[in-house]
Amino acid sequence: ISFPPGKYLTGTIRIKSNVRLRVEKDAVLLGSKLAADYQNIDPFINGSGDPMGHALIVAVDAENVGIEGEGTVDGQSPGLKKNQKSYRVRPFLLRWVRCHNVAVKDVLLTNPGAWTLNFQQSRDVRVDRVTIRSRDLGMRDNDGINIDSCEDVRVRNCDVSSGDDALVIKSTIAGRPSRDIAAVDCKLSTSNNAIKLGTESIGGFENITITHCQIRKTEMAGIALYAVDGADMAGITVSDVTMDGVVVPVSIRLGARLKAFRQGELPRPRPGRLHGVTIRNIKAKNIGKIGMLINGVPGHPVEDLLFENIELELPGGGTSKNSKVKFGEKVEAYPEWDMFGRTMPAYGIYARHVRGVRFENVRLKLLRADARPASALIDAVKVTGADFAVSKKAGMPEAGVLPGKRDTFQIYLLMGQSNMAGRDRRDLETQRENPHVLALDAEGRWMVARDPIHGKDGRTEPGAGPGIPFSAVMSAADDGATIGLLPCAVGGSPLKRWVKGGDLYERAVARAKAASANGVIKGVLWHQGEADTTKESNASSYQERLTGMFRDLRKDLGKPDLPIVVGQLGDFMDRNSQKYPYASTVKEAIRRMPSSLPRVGYADSAGLQDKGDNLHFNTEGVKELGARYARAMLKLQGK
Structure with a gap:
């Protein structure tokens, strides 16, 4: 059965013996966004105890079956999830159960509700030149190639980027081992194993x-x-x-x-x-x-x-x-x-x-x-x-040694006060580390970044800041680059400590110059201003002073076109106008910064929530703020 170029919306397709689907180039099979359109023909319980088995394309007890062609099978799982109160129907994209002589070749498989390409109790299976894209969908169980209690399987020349395990071999059937399986020449990238x-x-x-x-x-x-x-x-x-x-x-x-x-x-x-x-x-x-x-x-x-x-x-x-x-x-x-x-x-x-x-x-x-x-x-x-x-x-006592080449190591300064350092400490123990994101510690060593990356402010423990979420987006946008974070923020610090001659300015410049021996200074993230909302004189002069500081920073670093992104203060500060009477003045000054200097971007904070103190972003807000910083920085960099 051949699908010529075009888009085809469908629920579950069941393939019988001696049937092969051919999805031609520029043809797209789209999975329905309605849970009722999917069948669970051979249900089972997965390793996490969840009922599974729904599928977009499925063959059960069939032989001489498969799918080929240079087209796309798109499960549209984000839309399917949105249409369910409880996301219980999570269909596999392709599922082959107790099948013989199965071939999957050349297709692009994307947006699955669960496992992308699943073979169960099948034999004589051939998978060749298949591309899978199921990472960063906000789903779970998005395995790439999933082989379960099968035998005589060959996987070749596949490119898998998955939200769960990329190439995984299971055995869920007692007495039915997975055996005689070979995989060769595959590219694998995943949020898991x-x-x-x-x-x-x-x-x-x-x-x-x-x-x-x-x-x-x-x-x-x-x-x-x-x-x-x-x-x-x-x-x-x-x-x-x-x-x-x-x-x-x-x-x-x-x-x-x-x-x-x-x-x-x-x-x-x-x-x-x-x-x-x-x-x-x-x-x-x-x-x-x-x-x-x-x-x-x-x-x-x-x-x-x-x-x-x-x-x-x-x-x-x-x-x-x-x-x-x-x-x-x-x-x-x-x-x-x-x-x-x-x-x-x-x-x-x-x-x-x-x-x-x-x-x-x-x-x-x-x-x-x-x-x-x-x-x-x-x-x-x-x-x-x-x-x-x-x-x-x-x-051996020594300075940190940077992995990778200097010209691919991109360093960003994190400057400002407590919202740059982070204050919400929830989820610190469960955070995942990204080996492509490093941070310079207090001893001058590059370490795999893990919040809190800023040091203690007096007696205040920092939490999760926007730096690591920013870096995740930047690393994904520039394949092969390692991101280095240079933490310089200090809680409660007013702008006067950040202008040229101030202690925090001089320290940041010195750290940046030292770090540039390892990599390339690519930009600055700035989030400060809360400390300047209590006095009218500080607030009214904020834009002029910050503009001068950015000019000095670019000059001292020898980078006249250095991209700088300013982040907006939280809207929740407006709830405490007595304590921060000039918050609106400082916020307006920050909003106007892109018009004060070229190559200055703006990261809005609209809709982001505080951690309950009308001052600091919560963990969820920090993650989104980091992503907004990244989008603004990428725009400045022309990406």
């Missing part, structure tokens, strides 16, 4: 090979092997993989969650085995936390592992206090890289409950001094080659 086996693992895994893949901008593990539902994982090879921007390159877990996923099936009674794994020829840089995490459980070690020809460029920066961290066991917990915490007792490799592990030609490069050991090995038997080659000695 790039290459993953598990978490659903009751059926087991056998003879799986993944090779010659490129992983970038991944917010969890590059390679995640999780066997936690009682079956075995064996005969796994991952090789010739490059990574740029991962939190942890390798995360391995044998656990005892022991969950079943089909009605009538009983969980397995005890942990299985995770053994016979080879990981070789891996190069990883822009790592957020640690090189490898390998964890079994007491009495059930991870066994027979080979790590060969591994190069890890590690962030470093750990302290001797960090090295004393003790991890709990969490035998039944859902596995993720941070299941035991985000502070690591080693900078390179942590292995616990392991037996028969060989490290051959594993090289670690530290980008900053680190007082922790290269490895922490606990209940580790027959481990060889753990005397890793380290290119920088742990604990």
